Amino acid sequence: MSATDPVLELESVDKHFQTTSSFVESVKERIFGEGPKLVRAVDDLDMTLEQNQVQGVIGESGCGKTTLLRTVMGLYDPTDGDIRFQGKSTSEFGKADWKEFRRKVQIVFQDPFNSLDPKFSVRRTIAEPLEIHDIDYERSDIEEMLEKVGLTPASQYIQQFPNQLSGGEKQRVAIARALITDPEVILADEPSSMLDVSTQASILNLLNDLTSEFGVSMIYISHDLSTVSYVCDEINVMYLGRIVEKAETRELLSDPKHPYTKALIQSIPIPDPHHKRERATIGGEPGDPIDMPEGCRFKTRCPERMDVCDRKPRDVDPDGDGERTVACHLYYDHEATAGQADEPAGEHTPETPT
Amino acid sequence: MTDPILEFEDVDIRYRTEKGNDVHAVNDASFSINRHDYFGLVGESGCGKSTIADAIVGGLDANGEVTSGTIRYKGEEIQDYSEKEFNQNVRWKEISVIPQSSMNSLDPVMKLSNQAVEMAKYHTDLTKTEAIDRLRELFEVVGLSESRIHDYPHQFSGGMQQRAIIAFALYLRPSLIIADEPTTALDVIMQDQIIDYINGLKDDWDISMLMITHDISVVFENCDSMAVMHGGQVAETGSVVDVYDRPRHPYAILLQNAFPDVRFPDRELAVIDGHPPQLRGEVDFCTFADRCPWAQPECREGAPDAQAVAGDDDHQAWCVRADEMEELAAEHLEPKAEEESILGGGE
Numbered sequence: 001m002s003a004t005d006p007v008l009e010l011e012s013v014d015k016h017f018q019t020t021s022s023f024v025e026s027v028k029e030r031i032f033g034e035g036p037k038l039v040r041a042v043d044d045l046d047m048t049l050e051q052n053q054v055q056g057v058i059g060e061s062g063c064g065k066t067t068l069l070r071t072v073m074g075l076y077d078p079t080d081g082d083i084r085f086q087g088k089s090t091s092e093f094g095k096a097d098w099k100e101f102r103r104k105v106q107i108v109f110q111d112p113f114n115s116l117d118p119k120f121s122v123r124r125t126i127a128e129p130l131e132i133h134d135i136d137y138e139r140s141d142i143e144e145m146l147e148k149v150g151l152t153p154a155s156q157y158i159q160q161f162p163n164q165l166s167g168g169e170k171q172r173v174a175i176a177r178a179l180i181t182d183p184e185v186i187l188a189d190e191p192s193s194m195l196d197v198s199t200q201a202s203i204l205n206l207l208n209d210l211t212s213e214f215g216v217s218m219i220y221i222s223h224d225l226s227t228v229s230y231v232c233d234e235i236n237v238m239y240l241g242r243i244v245e246k247a248e249t250r251e252l253l254s255d256p257k258h259p260y261t262k263a264l265i266q267s268i269p270i271p272d273p274h275h276k277r278e279r280a281t282i283g284g285e286p287g288d289p290i291d292m293p294e295g296c297r298f299k300t301r302c303p304e305r306m307d308v309c310d311r312k313p314r315d316v317d318p319d320g321d322g323e324r325t326v327a328c329h330l331y332y333d334h335e336a337t338a339g340q341a342d343e344p345a346g347e348h349t350p351e352t353p354t
Numbered sequence: 355m356t357d358p359i360l361e362f363e364d365v366d367i368r369y370r371t372e373k374g375n376d377v378h379a380v381n382d383a384s385f386s387i388n389r390h391d392y393f394g395l396v397g398e399s400g401c402g403k404s405t406i407a408d409a410i411v412g413g414l415d416a417n418g419e420v421t422s423g424t425i426r427y428k429g430e431e432i433q434d435y436s437e438k439e440f441n442q443n444v445r446w447k448e449i450s451v452i453p454q455s456s457m458n459s460l461d462p463v464m465k466l467s468n469q470a471v472e473m474a475k476y477h478t479d480l481t482k483t484e485a486i487d488r489l490r491e492l493f494e495v496v497g498l499s500e501s502r503i504h505d506y507p508h509q510f511s512g513g514m515q516q517r518a519i520i521a522f523a524l525y526l527r528p529s530l531i532i533a534d535e536p537t538t539a540l541d542v543i544m545q546d547q548i549i550d551y552i553n554g555l556k557d558d559w560d561i562s563m564l565m566i567t568h569d570i571s572v573v574f575e576n577c578d579s580m581a582v583m584h585g586g587q588v589a590e591t592g593s594v595v596d597v598y599d600r601p602r603h604p605y606a607i608l609l610q611n612a613f614p615d616v617r618f619p620d621r622e623l624a625v626i627d628g629h630p631p632q633l634r635g636e637v638d639f640c641t642f643a644d645r646c647p648w649a650q651p652e653c654r655e656g657a658p659d660a661q662a663v664a665g666d667d668d669h670q671a672w673c674v675r676a677d678e679m680e681e682l683a684a685e686h687l688e689p690k691a692e693e694e695s696i697l698g699g700g701e
Contacts, residue, residue, distance in 0.1 A: 060541040166629045196398035198626035201612040205623060229619035254696045267546035271571035271613045273594045279550060285511055
């Protein structure tokens with residue numbers, strides 16, 4: 001692998017769930033020739049994670065962020081598409097490859113109160129991944145890691161149990177546990193959302209330093225755009241299973257293109273009583289992930305709705321510099337690109353089972 | 355305006371425990387909410403903000419008690435009210451509550467219309483039809499379709515349940531609404547809409563509001579005045595503009611700088627080390643002293659007294675060094691340079 005290859009690539013990844021596992025229902029569907037009803041939690045998603053990069057994924061609850069993370073982790077098999085880690089597709093992974101993958105890709109969960117074993121001391125919590133992967137270690141390695149994530153003096157923390165730690169300290173232990181195996185990628189699922197503001201700031205600062213200090217890449221998932229912008233290099237905006245816009249953080253915030261991104265940014269309260277904010281004008285809730293509208297999924301809430309929105313929008317590059325994409329009909333000339341016509345509306349609806 | 359609707363004066367609230375080392379959840383809290391004002395109460399979890407809300411409507415747990423100080427509502431002392439007096443004089447009619455977890459506060463096996471009828475039965479002499487009509491009007495106010503008043507709560511999404519709760523909170527036309535983290539469980543876009551509705555109530559319904567939240571940006575945007583709490587003590591109170599422009603308590607200063615601001619993603623966030631103390635036994639010290647970069651021996655020798663901030667009305671900080679704070683903070687924090695907001699438009 002050369003130094004410039006991406007660590008992780010997702011290509012047209014789908015993850016669909018069936019809404020029923022009932023035998024009777026499935027038989028009925030067969031008889032009446034209907035496809036099974038699907039929740040398309042992740043749909044045709046592309047993402048490239050470069051080395052040392054932090055990719056943010058934001059969206060409302062239910063948009064598929066966590067499903068995406070679990071699919072990347074291998075906890076779900078993707079329904080379709082390809083996930084490549086260091087150039088190799090996970091579909092070709094053998095047992096040894098998976099073990100290696102699990103060492104190199106680590107998760108930091110949302111809730112530090114539940115993601116640590118209450119009967120494990122800090123030492124044992126951090127040593128566990130090392131033992132699983134047969135990595136030799138000394139007590140000093142663990143102490144060093146604790147110091148790196150800001151738990152100083154390490155000797156004071158190393159024998160403590162989770163119930164003796166505050167929320168922020170627990171999350172630091174979880175981060176130390178993720179870093180101890182020297183991973184290439186950290187998957188972070190809203191790691192600061194359960195914490196108070198004062199501790200949240202220190203965790204955000206810590207995550208910010210991680211990529212430079214440890215040379216890891218990160219996928220950072222959150223619903224809170226204001227914290228994401230502190231950590232991420234690039235932001236992917238996700239809506240009902242699809243990424244609707246992707247851009248470098250500052251560019252996304254200063255010049256959002258997709259109507260949904262605009263609404264998200266306008267909805268963030270600003271901690272300044274002198275600031276007068278324009279409120280977003282869109283409706284409040286995302287649609288039903290089962291019976292999704294055809295074409296653009298945002299069209300039911302979109303203030304810029306057009307007739308053409310019944311067709312699925314392509315990812316286009318609005319500035320033409322290859323650095324950002326937006327999936328919205330507003331940003332391309334449909335006649336000029338007639339040759340590479342939009343996919344017809346029906347194409348991404350479920351096919352009948354074969 | 356000096357016409358307070360709710361006043362807290364030196365209020366102590368304790369929870370008794372079996373071993374006898376009581377939890378002093380709120381200590382010497384003083385603040386007042388003016389009529390027609392929205393008042394924000396911010397602080398981190400465990401700082402006593404929800405205990406304050408409970409005390410106002412007599413909803414403290416059985417082992418909780420207001421041990422000293424006075425709580426006055428429209429000039430009348432209510433801290434020693436009996437259950438019956440709270441029911442007759444205060445709850446719903448005068449003060450209603452939008453609770454923290456709206457999803458759990460509606461009766462799941464009762465149609466919303468019946469829940470309204472029940473409330474009307476106990477608190478008003480409206481007939482059943484009038485009661486339902488009133489709910490119908492309120493559904494329109496909060497932006498719900500009136501055809502849904504006969505639905506069960508589980509048929510509503512989170513945001514709709516939150517709106518239904520607001521409709522119920524308005525039902526008996528109270529003068530004060532206590533909103534305890536009204537939007538924490540909601541997504542940003544929905545949160546913004548609900549807050550917008552709550553804001554609209556102010557003029558249309560002539561109400562005052564006590565908004566309890568950990569989110570200082572919601573307070574700065576929507577409230578007129580505020581109090582910052584830390585570890586069971588009120589740290590600072592004043593109008594939002596005064597507290598924003600001239601914060602004088604170290605916690606208020608650091609909290610503001612710890613809060614991410616989407617306009618300035620490059621700004622370094624302030625970190626507040628440590629955590630608030632366990633409030634067992636007498637609290638005769640500043641509870642922020644252990645986390646404060648400017649603490650002095652005297653901070654641990656006695657609970658701080660309120661210091662009026664010169665030049666501002668009703669702006670007080672409970673810090674012995676409040677007078678020096680401006681200079682101390684300027685040395686400690688990076689100055690808020692003339693940063694350009696990166697958000698286009700809307701300025």
